[in-house]
Amino acid sequence: MKICLLRTLQTLFPCFLVAGLCPIPAAAQIAPVSNPQLASKVLNGRVDALLKRMTLDEKIGQLVQYSAGYATGPGASNLKYDELAAKGQVGSFLNVIGADATNHYQHIAMEKSRLHIPILFGLDVIHGHRTTFPTPLALAASWDSSAIETVARMSAEEARADGIAWVFSPMVDIARDARWGRIIESAGEDPYLGSAMARAWVKGYQQDDLSRPDSVAVSVKHFAAYGAAIAGRDYNAVEMGEITLRQVYLAPYHAAVEAGAATIMSSFNSINGIPATANPFLLTQILRKEWGFDGFVVSDWGAVAELRNHAIGDDAAVARKALEAGVDMDMEGNLYGSVIAAQVLTGKIPESVVDEAVRRILRVKFALGLFDHPYTVPGPAYSATPERRAVARKVADETLVLLKNEPVEGLGDLLPLTAKARKVALIGPLADNRKEMLGAWTVAGNPKDVVTLRAALAERLGDRLLYAQGCDLLSGEDANLLKRVDFIGGAAADEHLPIPDDAKTIAEAVEIAKKADIAILALGESASWMEGEASSRVHLGFTGAQEQLLQAVVATGKPVVLVVLASRPLQLKWAAAHVPAILEAWNPGVEAGHAVADVLFGDVNPSGKLPASLPRAVGQEPLYYAQMPTGRPAHGDLSHIPQNAGEKFMSRYMDEENSALFPFGWGLSYTRFSFSQPTVSRAEVPVREVLASGKEPVTTVGVDVKNTGSAVGTEVVQLYIRNTAASVEQPVRELKGFARVTLAPGERKHVEFPLGFNELNFYNVEIKRTVEPTTYKIWVGGSSLATAETELKVVE
């Protein structure tokens, strides 16, 4: 009764009892309601009434999902899907796209199956659907939640028109290791930025109302800590302490759940010895009991069956473990469909466990309105309309990060190009490649919609543009690699044959460069083959002969602008030392060429900031700014060490700096910004007050930001803190606020950042979020190197 009352209060006042609002340990709290729509009494009444009428086979059918289109993983089944749908033995399909294809199965389910339960169609809508936007890592570089909401909303609209009511997005895994190919799908290395992005994705897709005809249910993935795969090797195990797990890795998932996420996808990896797909601690204790998640959990592709490879049991045992741990739907694995029923009939699995999983799935189907509107009305093809292109261009403009821009003799700062660009040589394998601009994970995007950099520069320069491909993305020496990237039987490998003659094409490119005033090199890695899932790398440089090409063009003495087209932090050490201007452009989507040209020519002043650190060397990975302190910091206070200790016994590499080549938060502009000395509205706050503050601020950090240059520009003002005296050591810096601020030349604006329990807390050894008496150092600036400093004291 008491619990019911609390739950009702929670529904009415969502901030009631949110972890931290009162100092109750997280684990002991009453679970909040994550999505009031899924908790609705009326909806649950409909679910229960239907459940009562279902046979065991029909119930298990709801727990089964098949890929009935192309494959997005290994070993896709090829079953008689019409028959299964008619028998009510499939709850969901993935990879079926379009009104006709989805309606085909839906008609069977609605008209031929006994209980007329609609099928839920899911798809990897990752960075756009028909209209492809920049990759998620690129979008995070905008530090613009509203841009991400817009992308998600448009994607939802397009997906829904194609019969898709459920998207396998957002991917909110913290990614601190550039070797891991899936870093492209993430918001990068930071839990605060990652949480902000996670909320924006969920809000944009679901629009706080799943029943809208243009909303889709999200699947937040991959739960949990998939990004911390040991050695950056995809699908590898994860070992991690619980404090780091909760404080860093779980934060964005929690933010997504609080934003109302309707479903979650469990991850492939094990964590501390327990596979995430059979992990009751993650899927039941944390997700449902602590966070109050009301939606359902789907496994990743084949992950229930793959539990056998984790050697934790036979088919029956692993399916039971997954279901009992809290995986409600089996994606493309077919184990639930074949081994659950017998275990229920023999009493090994209580039927109530199956019932609960079915309930969770049906809730989402009801909330999406599928029972009332199961079919998709064939509508307009959304792809690349002028309005959508305009949004795609504006969003892409914001994602570009100017890493370096130095003066060149006689020209001043090399960028923007404007009048300096009389004759331009555009060189590189990514200068005129449509497919690669779409990025690693576009399912329904069309390369034909892409404007390449060559096309965009030709619009501006006409015959003042010279072009040479220079080399290919892979060279002849990469024969083994060609085999690995190919998962559909030869097609991908064939595309790159015959083997390129790099020496010849590089020589041609050098001749082109010599004829021009400026050379623009468009280099990177293959997004479609070497980024995303199953695309881990141990070398993070440019692939193939690209670095040789770059060096050969730089050797001509012509000023070089390097445009990096890759959605993972590449190792750019040589380029950073020898090329005057570098633009990190990621994979910008359909408006790639226009967006890059906008920035190169100064129509748009770059404002993107790195969401992930760029390494000097691969050996630094995993690399991130929020490092834990060490007793022997490389550049710290050495006063306690005898004077003759030298540099040897420090936490550092013998052969490289510790720091990133370009750190988190980094990004230049064509103007300059200055920051005043920040101030805190209250410099001392009693700890009790902070503990009780929850999402309310107890103090505010204020700073004046001024545009001291001569162009209008947008600065992403960033606030970092350091807890200098906690019972558990804390990172040397942590992002706790950011704001995009646009300023005219000479203009100054005052920016304020609230600080309360939410920003100041950490997990103590009892795994409780807390705040203790301490001093927080606070920095404000334009990157994680921010120097404008103040402090806040939390007192007894």
Ligand code: NOJ
């Ligand atoms: C495997 C991937 O890990 C996941 O992100 C994706 O959503 C599913 N396959 C479905 O394609």
